Amino acid sequence: MSPMVHPTPLAPRAWCVIQRDPFHPSTGRELRAIHDACRLVDVVPALSVPHILLRNGKAVLRADWDQPVVDGDHLAVVCLPQGGGGGSDPLRTVLTIGLIIASQGAYVAALGASVGLTAAQAGALAFAAGSALINAVIPPPKAPSNLAAAALAAPSPTYNLQAQGNLARLDAAIPVQYGRLAGYPDLAAQPYQEFAGNEQYIYQLLCLGQGEYDIEALRIEDTPVSNFDDITYEVVPPGGTVSLFPASVVTSAEVAGAEIIGSASGTYSQAGTTLTVTLTAHALSLGRAVVLDFTTGTAPDGEYTVASAPTPDTFTVVMPAAAAATRSGNVSVTRYLGGFNAAGAGTVATAIGLDFVASRGLYVYNTSTGAVGSISVTVEIGLRPIDAAGAPAGGWVVFTETFTDSSTTPQRYSRRYDVSPGRYQVRVRRTNAKSTATTAGHELAWAGLRSYLQGSNAFGDVTLIAMRMRASNNLSGLASRKVNVIATRKLPLWDGSAWSAPQPTRNPAWALADACRNPGYGAGLADARIDLDALASLAEVWDGRGDSFDGRFDNAVSLWEALSKIAASGRARAFMQGGIVRVVRDQPQEMPVALFSPANILRGSLSIDYAVASDSTPDSVDVGYFDETQWAPQRLVVTVPGGSSARPAKLELFGVTRRDQAWREGMYHAASNARRRRTISFSTELDGLIPSLGDLIAVAHDMPAWGQSADAVTWTVASRTLVLSEPMSWGAGAHYAALRGRDGRVSGPWPVTRGADDKTLVFTLAPDITPDTGAARERSRVSFGPAQAWAQRAIVTAVRPSGDGSVQIECVNDDPSVHTAETGTFPPPVQVSQLATQYTAPQVTGLSLRSSSNDPGVALLSWQAAPGADYYLVEMSAAQTGAAWTRVGETSAANYAVAALYGAATWIRVAAYGRTRGPWVTLSFGMEADYMWSADDAAPMWSPDASSPMWR
Structure with a gap:
């Protein structure tokens, strides 16, 4: 990265930070430069809320606000939180607000119940080496944490x-x-x-x-x-x-197309009040209702209830009066179909619907004329109110319907009857006899029963x-x-001051905002608890890149899981800081927000974990997404420029439907996996509250040789000369120095040259801050080094305050190629350490071969010593490809002598071995030896033997 060039500004006398909203520490602040002579009271703006004044980190009483501002003062005006009651201490809140900081292990408060999205606690960050992708900044999506719930979830009709x-x-x-x-x-x-x-x-x-x-x-x-x-x-x-039709309709499962049987003829006999009916295969059971029409005798016609069924061909009913003597005769029996409960308990119907089907049509065929005549079916429909237990709550209300037609085509009919609100039982009987002639279609089946329930259709x-x-x-x-x-979902958009009416949008920013704000299925958060300004800025970035989130949550997930999936589609992550939901995107950052060196890193707290690549480390990414052209899952393999795709790791991008976006995100994860493999952890004091999740910081430390550190001792403005507390190691090439400002921010890096001695730096341009020297205040810390080795650039992944006043910071090394890989630019990794390079797979260069003067069949090999090589391997084969290689030697020297096993056909290869084996370098003995070979034997052509071809 080339150093930033700054114009030479007029240095201010002092600086003043105005913090109007302590709950938005990263966005709700204003930085003012003070150039003219003034008093402290002149710096404090007119504010309507209680506020305090800090001077160089110490509170100043109002009685002392008439003191003059001194050159180099660092002032801060902080507004105090209001409300709380119950003896709340606003000042204490201000002093502890910085401790409510984003941390992957920190508790995320429950944000409210939801439908489809529920509140939850964010899981701890864990990243694995080996066969998994590594990306500590934006972790690749992973399987749901609650696998049991996921297994029981209803299959998605969208993605399955x-x-x-x-x-x-x-x-x-x-x-x-x-x-x-x-x-x-x-x-x-x-x-x-x-x-x-x-x-x-x-x-x-x-x-x-x-x-x-x-x-x-x-x-x-x-x-x-x-x-x-x-x-x-x-x-x-x-x-x-809904106005097109009644929406709340329940269909009874009991009615399934049973035929409505007409009347059948039987006989009866009565003794006392018991009347026994003989009817072949009557299929009646105790309690069933029948209608008896007595064609002979004096028994009264009407509806009766089956009292018993002694045999399949007989049943009994109880008559209203005893017969004076035994009487008998003929009777017509009509059986009811039903009654069936039209809806379940707790429902209220306002209408009942029935369907009837004449499956063979309704007709009678005249065999003599060939004409098709009409025929009718008459049915009686009974509706009776019932209570929640199914017991009758009133008498039967009867409707009669007649269906007439002269068609051999199946006929279907529906009837609907308005009823008083309630629950109903329905039965049906046919009142005319069915024609059994083969020339007639006279069947009628009861095909359906519905209840139209009471409701608003909203x-x-x-x-x-x-x-x-x-x-x-x-x-x-x-x-x-x-x-x-x-x-496309319609959502309101934030313009910086108000929400718009809902409009179609695919931008992840407004999906994140809706998940946080919606009171029905989201968290129901107030706008003040969402970093809307950051979302508006990200919305512009995502619109410019063409990034979208097109996802459907059709199974219940936690709120935090939903926010993570939405944000991940835009290379971002959501977190909570100070009770506010914030979103940060991993994108190029030029200036570190803070510099950490041995001066403010607690002794012994720095640790570096290296995820060393192995044979199982993924070298590419197999990306899965839901393609918008086919609306089906698709996959593509993404490899960084110049890389291979032998071991792809699977990555599922939920909510990504565009192939180009899937490719870009796959390339980003592949580059992060290749270039961000150092995890850095250290502890500091309150300086650790300066950066937040996703911020770029600079880490300078002598243990890994990330820059050299010293204090500023003297500063000469005219010559832009800075004398340090200790000498620096100067090498070839350009050198740079960065200064740590009073507020922790980084100034630079600035190009510098060597002065009178190794302690003296001469700045090519005047830095934008004045270095603090002497004993009046803490001296400015300086980080120095060649090219980009003045410090390690890192992205913050966690900030964890502790009760003893220290703050632990976790970060991962940054590399600009993570963001340029998607454009096809993938330069070599940035080297920031000034330690000697450790070659894990050293390479042999300058390999040469000649034959021995004492024995032409012996190959003398030599090569340049490979940095990082512990020893070298030498192998031979009868062919360059397709033949087995034989190990013929190992040596720690950069040369080796060995007999050619296969004469002129011998191939020899050499490789260096350090932490791992480097690449093979191969030569042909027949082509490289400095003498000629006979075409028909292995003897040298200048052999004194008279049979040699040289002497023929």
Whole structure:
């Protein structure tokens, strides 16, 4: 990274930080430079809330605010939090607000119950080496923490191809969708069917999800609904009412197409009050109602209840009066079908619907004329109110229907009856006899029973789609459950001062805001508890890059898991700081916010963990995403420029639907896995409260030789010369120095040259701060080194305050190539350590071969010593490829003599071995030896033997 060039400014006398909102320490502050002579009171702005003045870290009483501002003063005006009562201490709150800092291990307060999203605690950061991707800044998505709950979750009709369809997912979460997605809406109510004009119509109500949507396409499978003439639909926005049809309808499962049997003839005999009816295969049981029409005798016609069924062909009823003597005769018996309870306990119906089907049509065929005549079926429908236990709560209300037709085509009828609100039992009987002639179609079946329940047809803050579909050859019953919708969620957008009306958006920023703000399924947080300014800035970044979040939460997840998934699609992470939900994106940062060196790192606290690459370390990323062109899962393998793809690690990007975005994020994770493999941890004092999660810091320390550190002793403005407390090691090339300001920020790095001695630095440009020297205040700390080795740049991953006043910081090394890899720029890793390079896989260079003067069949090998090599391996083979290699020697020297095992056909290779083996370098003995070989034997051509070809 090239050093930043700053113009030479007019140095201010002092600085003043005004902190108007202590709950927003990183954004709610103002920095003022003081150039003119003034008093302390002149610096303090007019404020309507209590505030304090700090001078160089110490509080100043109001009685002393008339003191003059001294050159080099660092002032801070801090507004105090209000409210609390009960003896709350605002000053204590101010002093402890910095301790409420983001930490991956810190507790995240429960944010409220939800539908689809629930509050939870953020898990501790854990990153693994070996076969897993390493990215401590934006950890790759991982499996749900509650695997048992995940296993019991209803299959997703969006992401599970086997489950795609319109399902009634009982007890599942109402889906929450963000962005643009194709999905199969859930059934919001039980579908039902009716007949009209001998056509079957299916009524179904679908729930697209929570909130409002911009519907782009409504389809049956892949065909637009507009291509079907048999479908009528309406989109019901949140808070709207379904007007196309009654939505709350319950269909009885007991009615399943049983034929309504007509009257049958039998005989009877009565003795006393017991009347015994003989009817072959009557199929009646105790308590069933029958209608008896006595064709002979004086017994009264009417409805009776079966008292017993002694045999399959006889049953008894109790007559209202005893017969004077035994009497008998003929009787017509009509059996009821039902009664069936039309709906379950606790329901209130306002109408009852019945379906009837004449499966063979209704007709009578005249064999003599060949004409088809009409025939009728008459049925009696009885409705009786019942209570919650199913006991009768009133008498039967009877309706009579007659169906007449002269068609051999199956006929279907639906009837609906308005009733007083309540629960009902329904029964049906046929009142005319069924014709048994083979030339007549006279059957009638009871096909369906429905209760139209009392309700408002309003379903709250969800978007519904009501559909009325005619069953036809063009639209089967199976296809009716394949309704899918391409829609974009509408959300309010923050313009910096107010929220807009809901509008279609795919930006992750507004999905994050909605998950935090929504009181129904989100956390219900007030705007003051969300870092909206940061979200607005990120929204611009994501719009510029074309990044989106297009995801559907159709199973219950924790709020924090949902926020993590949304943020991860934009290379960001959410965290809580000071009771405020914040989001930080991993993106290029030029200036570190703080410098840490041995001067402010607690002794013995620095630790560095190296994730050393091994044979199982992933070298590429196998990215899975939900493609927006096919609306199906897709995969692609991403490799950093110049890398291989032999060991890809799987990465699932939930909410990513664009291939280019999936490729960019895969490249980012692949580069992070390759270049960010050092985890740095150290403890400091209150300086540790300066950086926050995701901030760039600089770490200078002599143990890993990350820069050289010293204190500023004297500063000469005119010559821009700084004398340090100890000498620096100067080498070839450019050198740079960075200064730590009074507020902890980093000034520089600035290009410097060697002065009169190794302690003296001459700045090419004047730094933008004046170094503190002498004993009046703490001297400025200086970090020095060649090129980029003046300090290690690192990204903060955790800040953990402790009760003893110390703060532990965890960070990971930064490398600019993590962000440039997606553009095709992937330079070598940044070298920041000034220690001698440790070569883990040393390389042999300058390999040469000649034959020995004493024995031409012996190869004399030599090469340049490889840095980091402990020894060298020498192998031979009869061919460059396809043949086995034989180990012929190991040596720690940079040369070796060995006999050629295969004569002119010998191939020799050499490799260096350090921590691991380096690459092989191969030569041909026949091509490299400095003499010629006979074509038919292995003897040298200048052999004194007369048979040698040289002498022929």
